[in-house]
Amino acid sequence: MNKWFSSMTMLSSVQWLFFIFANTVMVPISVANAFHLPPDTMAMMLKTSLIFTGLACIFQGWKGHRYPLLEGHSGLMWGLILNLGLSASSLGMSYSAIGGGIATGILLACFVTIILAAFNGISLLQSIFNPMVMSVYLFLLTFQLVLIFFKGMLKITEQGTLDIPVSLFSIGIVIFVSLLKLKGSTTISNFSILIGLIVGWLFYDLLFVDQLEQTAQATGITFTLFPLGKPNLEFGIITVAFFAGIMNLSNTIASISASEKLFQKETSQKRYRQSIFITSIFSVIGTGFGLVPFTPYTSTIGFLQSTRILDKKPFFIGGALITLIGLIPALGSFLASMPMTVGNAVLFVAYLQLFGTAFNSLNGKVFNSNTIFRLAAPVLVGISLMNINPSLFKDLPVLIQPFISNGLIMGVFISILLEKMVNWSAFEQQFELKNG
Numbered sequence: 001m002n003k004w005f006s007s008m009t010m011l012s013s014v015q016w017l018f019f020i021f022a023n024t025v026m027v028p029i030s031v032a033n034a035f036h037l038p039p040d041t042m043a044m045m046l047k048t049s050l051i052f053t054g055l056a057c058i059f060q061g062w063k064g065h066r067y068p069l070l071e072g073h074s075g076l077m078w079g080l081i082l083n084l085g086l087s088a089s090s091l092g093m094s095y096s097a098i099g100g101g102i103a104t105g106i107l108l109a110c111f112v113t114i115i116l117a118a119f120n121g122i123s124l125l126q127s128i129f130n131p132m133v134m135s136v137y138l139f140l141l142t143f144q145l146v147l148i149f150f151k152g153m154l155k156i157t158e159q160g161t162l163d164i165p166v167s168l169f170s171i172g173i174v175i176f177v178s179l180l181k182l183k184g185s186t187t188i189s190n191f192s193i194l195i196g197l198i199v200g201w202l203f204y205d206l207l208f209v210d211q212l213e214q215t216a217q218a219t220g221i222t223f224t225l226f227p228l229g230k231p232n233l234e235f236g237i238i239t240v241a242f243f244a245g246i247m248n249l250s251n252t253i254a255s256i257s258a259s260e261k262l263f264q265k266e267t268s269q270k271r272y273r274q275s276i277f278i279t280s281i282f283s284v285i286g287t288g289f290g291l292v293p294f295t296p297y298t299s300t301i302g303f304l305q306s307t308r309i310l311d312k313k314p315f316f317i318g319g320a321l322i323t324l325i326g327l328i329p330a331l332g333s334f335l336a337s338m339p340m341t342v343g344n345a346v347l348f349v350a351y352l353q354l355f356g357t358a359f360n361s362l363n364g365k366v367f368n369s370n371t372i373f374r375l376a377a378p379v380l381v382g383i384s385l386m387n388i389n390p391s392l393f394k395d396l397p398v399l400i401q402p403f404i405s406n407g408l409i410m411g412v413f414i415s416i417l418l419e420k421m422v423n424w425s426a427f428e429q430q431f432e433l434k435n436g
Helices: 007-024 026-034 039-063 075-086 095-118 122-128 131-153 164-183 186-190 192-207 235-247 249-263 269-288 300-307 312-327 329-336 340-350 353-360 373-386 407-421 424-434
Strands: 071-073 294-296
Touching (some): 007 026, 007 039, 007 071, 007 192, 007 300, 007 340, 026 039, 026 071, 026 075, 039 071, 039 294, 039 329, 071 075, 071 269, 075 095, 075 407, 095 122, 095 235, 122 249, 122 269, 131 164, 131 373, 131 407, 164 186, 164 192, 164 340, 192 300, 192 340, 235 249, 249 269, 249 294, 249 300, 249 353, 269 294, 300 340, 373 407
Antiparallel strands (some): 071 294
16 A cells, blocks of 8 residues: 555656646637537536546556556547537538537447457558558657647737747746756656646746636536537538547557557557547547547657656556546646646657657668658658648638648558558568669
8 A cells, every 4th residue: 555655656646647637628628619618518528528537547557458548638639620610610510510420420430449349350450550650650649749839838929929938938948847857866857747847837927927827717517418519410520520530549559559669568459459448438428528539648658758657556546636636626727727838848848758759660660762752751741731721721622621731640641541552562672682
């Protein structure tokens, strides 16, 4: 029992608590805003998000893949849902019609993935999302997350200009956490994320009193099933959501594959199936409360590499604390007052480690002038799309826009096509013969 509640374990648990919370809080709030939901519904979505995220983490670590990986809202699906919600006017549809179509598509995708897990279809998924596709996914995920957190740590004023004092403060936090990580003792280095969050939050409150972020307080919480819209038969929206839901499986394959290398152990097919089953069940439940579908966070590998704390006990306690915060609104409101620029600055440093994970996933593979297309084409096309304003695609069919404007989806899709249509081994053999 003492091992569960030692000072190191509790500090690690608090660090996990902040990490999970920082990666969760903005997702339900942004979706509720995109669909113009009332404050009490937004409060319900945030509350249930925290409860189910904590429980999903515990179940995955206990009965799923059994690694300490954050089970949170899928970034891929989050972006898609936001895009569809913000496109309501151009689609000529109501928010409830779009939300209902999304719910139907997600539920169908979950049903298919449960069947795959039940009838041992994991080998089929692994043949589609092979190691090269997963390397492309990891590179694109790294660029996407670092770009998001870099933009998030810079404060933008209502006039659209840069708030220089706050932005410089965020850069200072990045330097501070990086120095803790690189120059600190083993203990300080392992807790650099937690130290950075607490110190950054404290000094932000002291230096920028006039800019403290206010947390919206709802007068009550109304539990409503399918707040985004009840399931319907809007086939266009259903198709988009279903396809994205299937693509979301790449998160599970990539996360477990990366964890195998970090923990130096092989994951059985049974654990793959259990992980997909748990993700699908929580996604089904979450969809009923308007939540973005769940997935194991590949980006957690960067956090684990930063902290070097691979023990599961703090992870379980952190998950339990997040669930407790969801059950006690006052605690959630307190943590929600954390300056997002500080959270983004600290996560920016944590996710720099993910680039190493992506690089190492290549296993030292050497490319020639032909085979480099296998990696460069999907990665660079994906990055290019990430940096293009989605409004440039407004003349395309509206239901295609969320895919074309999503660099992560398009990069992974291009990689899958290249792996299935091109015989890369033949190019490698030709190169060896020429240079043999």
